[in-house]
Amino acid sequence: METEKADLRWGVEQRLEFIEFRLFWEGHVNRGDLMSAFGVSVNQASTDLNRYIGMAPDNMQYDKSARAYVRGAAFAPLYLKPDASRYLSQLRSVADGILDRADAWIGQFPSYDAAPTPVRGVNAKTLRSVIASIRRSEAIEVKYQSLSRPEPRWRWIAPHAVGFDGFRWHTRAFCLTDQSFKDFLLSRIIETRGTKPSEAEPETDADWNEHVTLEIGPHPELSDTQQKVIALDYGMRSGKAKIPVRKALLYYALKRLGLDTDPAARRPQDQQIVLLNPQALPGAFRTLGAEG
Numbered sequence: 001m002e003t004e005k006a007d008l009r010w011g012v013e014q015r016l017e018f019i020e021f022r023l024f025w026e027g028h029v030n031r032g033d034l035m036s037a038f039g040v041s042v043n044q045a046s047t048d049l050n051r052y053i054g055m056a057p058d059n060m061q062y063d064k065s066a067r068a069y070v071r072g073a074a075f076a077p078l079y080l081k082p083d084a085s086r087y088l089s090q091l092r093s094v095a096d097g098i099l100d101r102a103d104a105w106i107g108q109f110p111s112y113d114a115a116p117t118p119v120r121g122v123n124a125k126t127l128r129s130v131i132a133s134i135r136r137s138e139a140i141e142v143k144y145q146s147l148s149r150p151e152p153r154w155r156w157i158a159p160h161a162v163g164f165d166g167f168r169w170h171t172r173a174f175c176l177t178d179q180s181f182k183d184f185l186l187s188r189i190i191e192t193r194g195t196k197p198s199e200a201e202p203e204t205d206a207d208w209n210e211h212v213t214l215e216i217g218p219h220p221e222l223s224d225t226q227q228k229v230i231a232l233d234y235g236m237r238s239g240k241a242k243i244p245v246r247k248a249l250l251y252y253a254l255k256r257l258g259l260d261t262d263p264a265a266r267r268p269q270d271q272q273i274v275l276l277n278p279q280a281l282p283g284a285f286r287t288l289g290a291e292g
């Protein structure tokens with residue numbers, strides 16, 4: 001079986017994974033689903049369904065009244081690892097306008113929406129230039145608007161990665177002006193001009209390359225029942241969850257989790273979680289974060 005799976009072309013395997021996605025989440029799949037999702041012919045869709053049922057005969061049976069294959073009682077996926085986060089991320093992407101409904105693998109959408117997130121104005125050409133500089137290990141001159149200065153100024157940076165803080169996209173770069181590694185918000189890069197070879201070495205960016213592990217647990221002042229609910233919310237085991245994070249993203253992670261302030265400053269019902277290992281985070285509350 002493993003050899004047969006390994007020999008399949010990528011496009012065919014994608015369609016077989018799609019079949020499993022529809023079977024797991026919606027309980028049925030037919031030729032029209034494959035034709036709509038991948039633009040294949042009737043014959044190709046039939047071939048894919050027959051190939052799949054030949055590999056996993058217990059996973060689906062044809063229902064004449066529904067004119068579709070339905071999930072079998074002994075369904076056991078071969079290609080798909082059922083993942084709630086993948087399903088929900090598709091809903092979120094559609095809600096945010098990032099993914100068109102026709103491009104999602106979900107067939108029957110539940111009623112859904114998401115709390116709006118302000119759109120960050122990252123210029124496509126700016127992003128392209130930064131990504132190209134990362135790919136070529138070059139420095140690039142950018143006109144950057146820092147909030148610590150009233151006017152933007154030109155500076156040379158040598159980007160080596162991009163990162164997301166939960167709200168905004170940054171590029172992690174060596175600043176040739178300040179001679180240190182920093183985060184630069186992509187939305188604050190107003191203009192770019194020129195590149196040059198860079199001698200900056202990404203492996204020396206300790207805050208980017210080193211990780212720490214946050215250990216979180218339910219707020220101890222919550223009731224036992226409330227603590228159990230919070231443990232379920234965060235997927236905790238034995239009353240704690242471990243979250244690995246790059247040191248460069250530590251400031252953002254603590255802020256997003258509401259752990260950047262004294263937990264006693266908020267009601268337990270609002271704080272909900274606490275940091276269990278603050279002693280393991282030397283310098284955790286130092287001034288990290290984006291330039292300006």
